[in-house]
Amino acid sequence: MNAWKKLVFSLVLAVSLGGGAHAAGGGIAWDKAPANTTDLASLQNGAKIFVNYCLSCHSAAFMRFNRLQDIGLTEQQIKDNLLFTTEKVGDTMRASIDPLQAKAWFGANPPDLTLIARSRAGAGGTGADYVYTLMRAYYRDGTKPTGWNNLAFPSIGMPNPLWQLQGERKPLFETREDHGHEVHAFTGRWEQVSPGTMTPLQFDQAVGDLVNYLQWMGEPAQNKRVKIGVWVLLFLLLFTLLAWRLNAAYWKDVK
Template identity: 75%
Template sequence: MKKLILTLVAALGLVTGAQAAEGGIAWDKAPVNVSDTASLQNGAKLFVNYCLNCHSAAFMRFNRLKDIGLTEQQIKDNLLFTTDKVGETMHAAINPKEAKEWFGANPPDLTVIARSRAGHGGTGADYLYTFLRTFYRDDTKATGWNNLAFPSVGMPHALWQLQGERRALFEEQDVHGKKTEVFKGWEQISPGSMSAQQYDQAVGDLVNYLQWMGEPAQNTRIRVGVWVLLFLAGFTFIAWRLNAAYWKDIK
């Protein structure tokens, strides 16, 4: 239960963090490629294991994951933790009434979270990618965690077992006559189950899935759009030649 509560707090912070002030760090570019089915499948697994405990994706059905190359049997065997019907929407495992009693509000839906934020010259996916990779230990905070993308975030690091525990190193500098702490780098306190490169890849896959989930039909839309443009180009050429043939004998 304690782990579930911490995960819920983390999930709430994921969306709250997107409302942080514009004065934070620059966002890293998320490696989004919604045509990469292997990345999307791994991202779906991470989403179900680390996000769906507390968040819903009420506009996404489990059987829609067949669009990213999973079979119905694979979905049933590996991803149905909150329901036993592959046609159901992705509802959170936690009871909404209990969540509201504990935290005063239900966790927000994550179906379109990657499309909900843009700034610093980046996208919502860039924000999520940066946010999930810049947690660090901070004993002055109630949760024991802080975040560079959203300073003083009111949530712990939900993926800390994968990334390990880190401490952020700051240096006090004089900026325009004002003493300011400037981020200088990381100090690893304890290792996670993944290397830094593996963790960045995992977060990239998760963000890639969140981006795809916001509009599952985007690949089809692009593919159909290309064929429509090709048809219009061909039709325009035929119409132009017919027009020339019709008027050629008229002076």
């Protein structure tokens, strides 16, 4: 897929992600994201998916490419695999689309995604859970301008950017009675209409890697912070033990 096609298929997240609260209330329950920000292989694959399918339209303006060295990539690997021809390894992650054109075409610029996995937490779960559910809940809907709809966010404005990987699916509904009215409820099952380049399991893992990367990108220092916190607690525990024994030794002859 060339850059222009990626641009077309990943536009308008300004509408979709911007309405996260609505998605939580009007869509399906959120699935639990398989988040593990210490899994370097997952983070590296997530960074690759982000650059290839998201960065055409959505910036991550608070993240520099060379910060990806924190997830085990070398500077040369970043240059060879994650940079476009005009970018430098020290640049921030800026969208390829021109902001003026985006606003003219869609009425608003696609939002920055640096903190998206941290900012969408709600009653349905974490922000990572929301994005993980959203990216796996697309289906074809010929009544919508984009040809796509989403169970996690009904009437979503963004087409499915990963449809070639996932293929096309159809949600299965059943008729239920709710307060005297018949309603169509999602059964939790999908029918595969046409295959993608990935199996369903592979696709779920790929989306999990993408969400994992988005969660890490929201706070790159989180793993280091946890490690420092563990060492601080161990130091305080050891210091408390030494202080207790020193206190006992100091007062042992006092009656």
